[in-house]
Amino acid sequence: MFGRRNRSVTGDTRDLERRVAALEEAVQDNRALNVRVAELTDVVTELLLPVAARDEERLAELLEKYRGDFS
Numbered sequence: 001m002f003g004r005r006n007r008s009v010t011g012d013t014r015d016l017e018r019r020v021a022a023l024e025e026a027v028q029d030n031r032a033l034n035v036r037v038a039e040l041t042d043v044v045t046e047l048l049l050p051v052a053a054r055d056e057e058r059l060a061e062l063l064e065k066y067r068g069d070f071s
Contacts, residue, residue: 039066 043066046059 036069039069 039062043059043062046054046062
């Protein structure tokens with residue numbers, strides 16, 4: 001009876017380790033996505049500013065970085 005329970009616990013532990021690994025990978029993917037959203041928000045914010053208030057140099061840097069990430 002106890003031997004059977006130990007095998008089940010071991011199997012459950014392996015399953016739990018796999019699930020935790022999958023969740024950690026999902027967290028990393030989510031963090032990368034959040035960084036991309038923040039970068040895109042910076043670009044959109046610069047584009048929405050009136051022309052007189054824009055930092056054209058910063059805008060050019062942001063757009064270059066954003067475009068470079070997709071090429």
